[in-house]
Amino acid sequence: MPNTPALPSPEKHIAESTVRRLSLYLRVLDQAAARGLQTISSVVLAEEGGTTSAQVRKDLSFFGSFGKRGRGYDVAELVTALQDILGLGREWKVYIVGAGKIGSALVSYRGFSQRGFRVVGIYDNNPQMVGRMLDGVGIRSMAQLEHDAARELPDIAVLTVPAEHAQAVADRVVAAGIRAIMNFAPAPLHVPPSVTVKSVNMALELEGLAYALVRRDAGEPPR
């Protein structure tokens, strides 16, 4: 019997960096599957994912034992295992709040729907926008948010409102029972510990590049 999918239930805390890399491995595996690869070794997985083979094996070892010595990992099996671990076996309902430039771009992003993230509602406080459709999803009034959430039980809220309103919107979203927030506004959010927040701060990434450029020119040791 071929290696039944291990139930992903480590009792230890898993580092966020490990979880990020698991997502990355999943992406590499998708490509490998598309190229018709049956099997992949930790060395190849590492090369394509930009890390080391020891890191790959260690990351996976937290959740079980998925490979075969001398062979490597079965691509299809590992995809299933990683999806299980990451909670991608189901559909996640997403609200987007803020139907502006970035919010509209995200609605139709296939990278989300491919992984089971389904946008079920878009909210905006501008009456001009309410009622319009974005990629098949209607823009709703902010007034409805709590009411809709009680019925639809969305899992994740994506915040794409101006930074100065981000905290207020986060408060409402939390009060409405949503326990995961992805924040695109460049403002640190303060939420109860039962709520998970991930921030995507693009200006911050650019600043990291600027830093790298000035350091490089100044002759920073490249480590």
Add this chain to the structure above:
Amino acid sequence: MPNTPALPSPEKHIAESTVRRLSLYLRVLDQAAARGLQTISSVVLAEEGGTTSAQVRKDLSFFGSFGKRGRGYDVAELVTALQDILGLGREWKVYIVGAGKIGSALVSYRGFSQRGFRVVGIYDNNPQMVGRMLDGVGIRSMAQLEHDAARELPDIAVLTVPAEHAQAVADRVVAAGIRAIMNFAPAPLHVPPSVTVKSVNMALELEGLAYALVRRDAGEPPR
């Protein structure tokens, strides 16, 4: 004489996490300045930035000594110091490659221009798009890229093309002499070590949220 801005020249390697936090502090300081604060302590800076006061002081200590014991940090002074450290004292020329949904949203993003990142060129390989204007910047043909770059010497390329073309575009951009890339495509890029890449992978962040949600329900120790 009031604390002349220390030249930011640590000989040691500085962790990426430290640099990210410096950007964050800068954001908190902007808000503090807007509220009229003259001075701010590491405790307040930490609370608003979502870290600890010891972390704030340690981060800053890598670059010099910016505070006054018993008083805290002068907001305006620290802003200047951080901008210096991060290389935000100058204008950075940015090319955006891929004038699709996310590329167009980024062109007009004020968070970039506010920090001195100026979009000087947008490129697309779709002839239909070439010549159109996006927020005052014309979309140019990919054929021109190398030629324009030799003249304009852009510092940073933002890649917003489909994942399957990201590597090819990265290769061209590197060959054109650009040494910093911000990659929005969900594909790991392989570039020479002289080039710095930062990837913003939004699906990956969502997957991190999904993981947090399944773990939380499964009763992961909250660390």
Add this chain to the structure above:
DNA sequence: CATGGCTTGTGAAGAATTTCACAAGAACGC
């Protein structure tokens, strides 16, 4: 000008993460 209350800067300790290195298992050829 002495005292008390605050706050920084920083070595040292502690914790977390990554890398090393190797025993053990699997496949293949002969």
Add this chain to the structure above:
DNA sequence: GCGTTCTTGTGAAATTCTTCACAAGCCATG
């Protein structure tokens, strides 16, 4: 069946990052 080659899984070591804890400095007040 046996040796060779490959590759995993994992303790242990090494490295990196964060937190602790406190001496030293600054300011206000009396």
